[in-house]
Amino acid sequence: MMQVADSFETLPFLDVADPNFSIRSQAVLNARDESWCAKTPYGLAVLRYDDVLKLLRHPTLRQGSYRWPTHVGVTGLFARWWENMLLSQEGENHARLRRMANPAFSPKLIKDLRPKFEILANRLIDGFAAKGECDFIAEFTEPYATGVICDLLGLPFEKWRELADIAGDMGLALGVTYKQDLATVDAATQKIFDYAEELVALRRAEPSDDFIGTLVKANEDKSKLNDQELLDMIVLAIFGGIDTTRNQLGLAMDMFIRHPDQWALLAEKPELARAAVEEVMRVRPTITWVTREATETFTYNDLEIPKGTTLHLFSQAACSDPTVFPNPEFDITAERNPHFGFGGGAHHCLGHFIARGDMTEALKLLAQRLKNPRFNGDVSWLPDSGNTGAIKMPIAFDPA
Amino acid sequence: MKIDVDLTICLLHGQCVIAAPEVFSFADDGSLVWVTDPDEGLRADAEAAADACPEQAIIIS
Numbered sequence A: 001m002m003q004v005a006d007s008f009e010t011l012p013f014l015d016v017a018d019p020n021f022s023i024r025s026q027a028v029l030n031a032r033d034e035s036w037c038a039k040t041p042y043g044l045a046v047l048r049y050d051d052v053l054k055l056l057r058h059p060t061l062r063q064g065s066y067r068w069p070t071h072v073g074v075t076g077l078f079a080r081w082w083e084n085m086l087l088s089q090e091g092e093n094h095a096r097l098r099r100m101a102n103p104a105f106s107p108k109l110i111k112d113l114r115p116k117f118e119i120l121a122n123r124l125i126d127g128f129a130a131k132g133e134c135d136f137i138a139e140f141t142e143p144y145a146t147g148v149i150c151d152l153l154g155l156p157f158e159k160w161r162e163l164a165d166i167a168g169d170m171g172l173a174l175g176v177t178y179k180q181d182l183a184t185v186d187a188a189t190q191k192i193f194d195y196a197e198e199l200v201a202l203r204r205a206e207p208s209d210d211f212i213g214t215l216v217k218a219n220e221d222k223s224k225l226n227d228q229e230l231l232d233m234i235v236l237a238i239f240g241g242i243d244t245t246r247n248q249l250g251l252a253m254d255m256f257i258r259h260p261d262q263w264a265l266l267a268e269k270p271e272l273a274r275a276a277v278e279e280v281m282r283v284r285p286t287i288t289w290v291t292r293e294a295t296e297t298f299t300y301n302d303l304e305i306p307k308g309t310t311l312h313l314f315s316q317a318a319c320s321d322p323t324v325f326p327n328p329e330f331d332i333t334a335e336r337n338p339h340f341g342f343g344g345g346a347h348h349c350l351g352h353f354i355a356r357g358d359m360t361e362a363l364k365l366l367a368q369r370l371k372n373p374r375f376n377g378d379v380s381w382l383p384d385s386g387n388t389g390a391i392k393m394p395i396a397f398d399p400a
Numbered sequence B: 001m002k003i004d005v006d007l008t009i010c011l012l013h014g015q016c017v018i019a020a021p022e023v024f025s026f027a028d029d030g031s032l033v034w035v036t037d038p039d040e041g042l043r044a045d046a047e048a049a050a051d052a053c054p055e056q057a058i059i060i061s
């Protein structure tokens, strides 16, 4: 990585390792004006729309976080899963796993879940609407995101707390304290695998055409999806679907509280909910960057990028790039170029039909039932980089 | 069976290439190419590709 820094003296520098670094800071905008890319303590940051679009699909790049457990010097249950699951795989192995998983994530299967999303959202809103206030994360986005996964897996909603806690403990693996938290992380990983095994046993005994049933069907030919890969995929759906959705919906509320006219418009025109999801993910994506790693030395925009270099593709900065978004203000009625909130290319989010479906339902109902939402105390935030979002968001509103 | 791709919304993710490699592929210049009237035997693959396409750009008729 020093090599990159040395050979590219002229590139701007962004200290993404600084705990106070913000992906939305003026420093990032200045760097984007100056160059298509910046140096960081961990490699390069790609800042402009066209370059993020191209590099997400670049054949010389592989997904970049597969090495995380090795990087922190950890082995164990979580590490084994992380290194073997879909997101960490490339080429033919990735393609095979993705082909096997696709039917379980298909838009047809998801359509059947839409009415359940509506019931879930209304049930949660019923729980706090009369008070005129709530912690939007604890009382809505977290139980909603987890409840959606319960619906997907065919688990009763009552399981949500347990599932959220397990996923939270597992999530410690992605923080800098992974090594210290290893016992907690691996205990949670064991629990989630026990869950997955139980669900699989149920579907083997009683075949079905729901999410797990569809994966179990793919597992009939073990050479295409073996037993371990089946469980790894179910665990990825649980782990990858909860915090992402929780965070993204919290960020949506943050945007709308700052743009009350847009919230009123959404309440009036619920058919805008789908576009609202896209516009929120453009200006305020929870996954603010995705990482890629160069598998070979290659040249891009006249820059020689050495093998092993990590590239952070800044979805957040790219989607306010003035050359593509001349009027970048938050506007749910605007026609826009596509955002990168679900990544792109071979690793494009497999759960996006689910996430788009559940967030559309949620925003539609929230806008109708919570009028004039406003902050009602201090909001606690994750760092404004990497995977971001609110962990506590007290709000007040006028019940409709 | 006839296959069409709405190239105005296709974003070249290549999910169709993963789902149905005998129908879809990338040309050397990076553009998407596909068999416009594949064998009926490839229908299941083609439908899997149409389902998997994140932009829902594939039309089978």
Ligand code: HEM
Residues within 6 Å of the ligand: A063, A064, A086, A087, A088, A098, A236, A237, A238, A240, A241, A242, A244, A245, A248, A286, A287, A290, A291, A340, A341, A342, A343, A344, A346, A347, A348, A349, A350, A351, A352, A354, A355
């Ligand atoms: C708002 C919610 C969500 C967001 C913002 C999101 C975002 C993303 C992003 C950015 C990636 C690509 C990462 C990369 O290229 O490095 C991804 C991949 C993935 N997501 Fe999501 N996701 C969400 C919800 C879900 C849900 C609900 C599920 C499952 C039920 C899911 C399952 C997956 C899987 C399996 C992958 C890996 C795909 C592959 O490697 O081929 N996601 N997601």
Ligand code: HEM
Residues within 6 Å of the ligand: A064, A065, A068, A087, A170, A171, A172, A174, A175, A236, A239, A240, A241, A242, A243, A244, A289, A290, A291, A386, A387
């Ligand atoms: C399918 C689901 C997921 C996808 C596609 C995904 C994507 C990614 C990617 C691309 C990175 C690399 C970023 C980097 O190296 O800085 C990463 C690392 C990270 N992810 Fe996720 N992630 C998923 C699930 C989660 C969940 C559920 C959490 C939160 C509990 C999380 C939190 C983190 C954190 C904190 C890092 C930083 C680790 C590092 O510095 O390398 N991710 N993830």
Ligand code: SF4
Residues within 6 Å of the ligand: B005, B009, B010, B011, B012, B013, B014, B015, B016, B017, B032, B052, B053, B054, B055, B056, B057, B058
């Ligand atoms: S999956 Fe869809 S968007 Fe991607 S290349 Fe194929 S047709 Fe285009």
